[in-house]
Amino acid sequence: MTATLAEEATAxxxxxxxxxxxxxADARLMRVxxxxxxxxxGEIVVRIATAPDALTRLPVVLDVARWLAERGFPTVRPADELCDHPIVRSGRVITFWRYIPVSGTPTTGELGRVLRDLHRLPVPPFALKRLADPxxxxRRCVETHSDVLTPQQRCWLRERIAELTERWNELEDVDPPVLLHGDAWIDNLLRRDDGDVVLCDWDGVAVGRREWDLVHTYHGQRRFGLTxxxxxxxxxxxxxxxRDWPGYSTLMEVRDMYAIGVHIRNAAGDPFSRRELPRRLESLTKGDGSARWYLAPA
Structure with a gap:
């Protein structure tokens, strides 16, 4: 029997x-x-990446988190006292972070203020990727994980991704590029025990149009129950x-497509992704822009 992603990561x-x-011995799996x-x-969080490009990204992710912390930005911090670099085992990339005890639920207003402050910072002096092709x-997942897709789904995805990529490239850049969190969803904002909020999960950090960080909250109303x-x-x-931006509709459709990539990649080894992928694909292929999608339980 093939091990699930959770079982493989635990080993x-x-x-x-x-x-x-x-x-x-008492490690608690928080999510996959x-x-x-x-x-x-000992207040340590261990993150075992499932993405194939993790090794090229995560050293910079650690550098950016340190850079932000030095400037007083509310971010999670690497556990450098334990290990200050990614470790690679069995093709997986592992990083170590300080745990933040949480209490209460952050608000979208707090997320808006944190992102406003982030986008006002200068771009850090690291070789950050440009968000040129979200x-x-x-696209890679469609080609490399074809075992979880039907031929019809694969053909439709190829054509739809090509169309959306062309529309993305036609969007006008009004503002200069900013430092992006890359996955600025409300679940990645934590409320500490002292009441302050902290932004976590910097794996998608990049430089690009600020609208990419903003769209997650609007997409949350479309798919995940925000009001x-x-x-x-x-x-x-x-x-x-x-909503006042001319590229809003295109951006929402790009975000819709982006949100199925992890489930294509994980479906073979993660029961939740295996259930959720068909739901999302069905709504996309039918053009249903309001179908409810779900996140893996914490």
């Missing part, structure tokens, strides 16, 4: 734990998405309403 966690002298994320004793990973009031609060806090 890797125990292997690395033995090497570093970490107590992984683009990473399998574990909470350990569907590149989805119009949530979006209004977000827009007011950020100081700009994406």
């Amino acid at each position: 890797l966690l125990h292997e690395v734990g033995r090497e570093l002298g970490l107590d992984t 998405r683009s990473n399998a994320v574990f909470k350990l004793r 569907l590149a990973e989805v 119009c009031a949530d979006v209004d609060d977000f827009a007011a806090a950020y100081g700009h309403d994406l």
Whole structure:
């Protein structure tokens, strides 16, 4: 029987734990998405990446998180005292972060303020990727994980991705590029025990048009249960309403397509992705822009 992503990640966690002298006996799996994320004793979080390009991205992700923390930006911090670089085992890339005890639920207004502050920062002096092709990973997944797609689905996805990529390239850049979080969804904002909020999960950090960070909240109303009031609060806090942007419709459709990539990649080894992928594909192929989608339970 083929191991699930969770089982594979757990085995890797125990292997690395033995090497570093970490107590992984009571490790708690927090989620499996683009990473399998574990909470350990000693306030340590271990992230085991599922994406194939993780090794090229994660050293810069760690550098950006440190750079932001040095400037007082509310971010999670790498656990450099334990290991200050990614570790590669069995083709998976592993990083270590400080755990943040959380209490309560952040608001979309708080997310808007945090992103406003992030986008006002200068671009850090690292070789950050440019967000020139947001569907590149989805395109790769369609070609390399064809076992979870029917021939008809694969053909439709190829054509739709090509169309959306062309429309993305035609969008006009009004503002200069900014430092992007890359996955600025409300679930990646944590409320600490002291009441302050902290932004986590910087794997998608890049330089590009600010609208890519903003669209997640609007897409959350379309697919994941956020309300119009949530979006209004977000827009007011950020100081700009994406719904007034001429490229809004295209951006929402690109985000729709982007949101299936991880499930194509993980479907063979993750039961949730295996259930969720058909739901999302059906709504996309039918042109249903309001079907409810779901996130893996925490």
